[in-house]
Amino acid sequence: MDDLLRWREEFPILSRCVYMISNSLGAMPRGVYEKLKEFADLWATEGVVAWEKWVPLVTETGDVLAEILGAPRGTIILHQNVAALLAIVGSALDFSGGKRKIVYTAGEFPSCHYYWKAQERLGAKVEVVPLAKDGVSADMERLLQAIDERTLIVPTSLVLFRSAAIVDAKAIIEKAHRVGAYVLLDAYQATGTIPLDVTKLGVDFVVGGSVKWLCGGPGAGYLYVRPDLISRLEPAACGWFSHRKPFDFSLDAIDYAPSIWRFVGGSPNVPGLYSARSGYEIIRKIGVEKIRAKSKQQIARLVERAREIGLTVNTPTDPEKRGGTITVDFQGSDAACKELIKRKFIVDYRPKAGIRISPHFYNTDEECDAIMDEIKKIRSGK
Numbered sequence: 001m002d003d004l005l006r007w008r009e010e011f012p013i014l015s016r017c018v019y020m021i022s023n024s025l026g027a028m029p030r031g032v033y034e035k036l037k038e039f040a041d042l043w044a045t046e047g048v049v050a051w052e053k054w055v056p057l058v059t060e061t062g063d064v065l066a067e068i069l070g071a072p073r074g075t076i077i078l079h080q081n082v083a084a085l086l087a088i089v090g091s092a093l094d095f096s097g098g099k100r101k102i103v104y105t106a107g108e109f110p111s112c113h114y115y116w117k118a119q120e121r122l123g124a125k126v127e128v129v130p131l132a133k134d135g136v137s138a139d140m141e142r143l144l145q146a147i148d149e150r151t152l153i154v155p156t157s158l159v160l161f162r163s164a165a166i167v168d169a170k171a172i173i174e175k176a177h178r179v180g181a182y183v184l185l186d187a188y189q190a191t192g193t194i195p196l197d198v199t200k201l202g203v204d205f206v207v208g209g210s211v212k213w214l215c216g217g218p219g220a221g222y223l224y225v226r227p228d229l230i231s232r233l234e235p236a237a238c239g240w241f242s243h244r245k246p247f248d249f250s251l252d253a254i255d256y257a258p259s260i261w262r263f264v265g266g267s268p269n270v271p272g273l274y275s276a277r278s279g280y281e282i283i284r285k286i287g288v289e290k291i292r293a294k295s296k297q298q299i300a301r302l303v304e305r306a307r308e309i310g311l312t313v314n315t316p317t318d319p320e321k322r323g324g325t326i327t328v329d330f331q332g333s334d335a336a337c338k339e340l341i342k343r344k345f346i347v348d349y350r351p352k353a354g355i356r357i358s359p360h361f362y363n364t365d366e367e368c369d370a371i372m373d374e375i376k377k378i379r380s381g382k
């Protein structure tokens with residue numbers, strides 16, 4: 001008996017459908033009802049005094065994540081989403097000097113590409129390295145070659161969103177640090193399904209969000225900054241909570257908070273902080289190592305079944321090089337995905353990739369088999 005299955009009853013949606021889309025929106029833990037009620041009750045009964053509990057949640061929630069990510073306390077803040085956090089980190093960088101190159105692969109999530117590319121108007125020079133010949137993985141040789149003395153930052157996903165290919169972050173960090181460049185890791189597709197120790201890795205920044213494998217819902221993006229970097233960076237995208245003494249309401253030039261708060265900016269998204277908590281606590285309790293071990297087994301099972309029924313698998317073949325998703329493709333996969341959803345198998349489709357299937361710790365092996373049986377039926381017109 002798989003002991004992780006005892007968590008199933010904590011996730012109401014699992015009794016309604018085969019939910020295999022945790023790479024996109026993780027199932028909602030039932031505890032979220034209580035957490036959001038707690039938020040509403042505080043607002044209703046304490047009014048403005050509630051801020052005294054709400055504001056500290058920015059770093060208190062970050063500290064729960066810190067345990068999952070191997071970060072020291074006080075190095076993670078929560079914000080609305082990755083796009084906003086990239087803008088904050090980017091605003092602390094100088095693209096006007098000789099060191100202005102930004103290097104990443106063609107596998108990045110589009111909003112990351114849009115953001116960095118838009119910094120060219122401030123002087124940045126973006127180099128996008130094409131993917132490897134397999135079309136699904138990073139071309140590590142070319143990527144490492146592109147990181148040179150002119151490179152300022154290497155923003156890279158740890159797991160590519162289309163193919164779930166794992167990127168060799170350690171090699172990137174080694175090379176980047178050798179030439180004096182920063183590395184910003186987008187761990188969105190990894191956190192909660194792949195063990196990560198940001199301290200051991202020595203990475204400079206980590207961004208991500210809570211909607212996927214963390215089962216934390218929307219509006220809770222996170223930013224980790226390496227402790228020794230925090231006080232050396234001055235984000236131009238700042239707000240009153242970035243100030244050392246926000247409640248002085250000073251109109252002099254900003255005196256930055258000496259802590260991670262300098263990256264916070266304006267008022268936090270409080271309901272997002274409440275809804276994120278239950279998922280984090282469950283993941284922390286289970287431990288990501290255990291989740292990864294189960295995920296590897298289930299993905300292997302899905303890969304085997306996909307091959308048996310003649311699907312193209314657009315995910316790396318080596319289990320050590322793929323995250324928690326298997327992407328399968330075939331003629332008509334876009335329409336088949338819509339049909340699967342109608343039949344209550346919840347997955348998604350991405351162009352140039354196929355149907356993404358993502359079991360999490362709460363899925364059964366029988367569900368993995370059932371989804372492949374259903375794809376087989378749909379393909380044969382049943």
Ligand SMILES: Cc1ncc(COP(=O)(O)O)c(C=O)c1O
Nearest residue numbers: 081082083109157161188189209
């Ligand atoms: C790797 C990756 N980065 C970023 C995002 C989204 O970022 P944001 O929080 O800005 O919506 C996603 C998916 O939604 C993603 O898969």
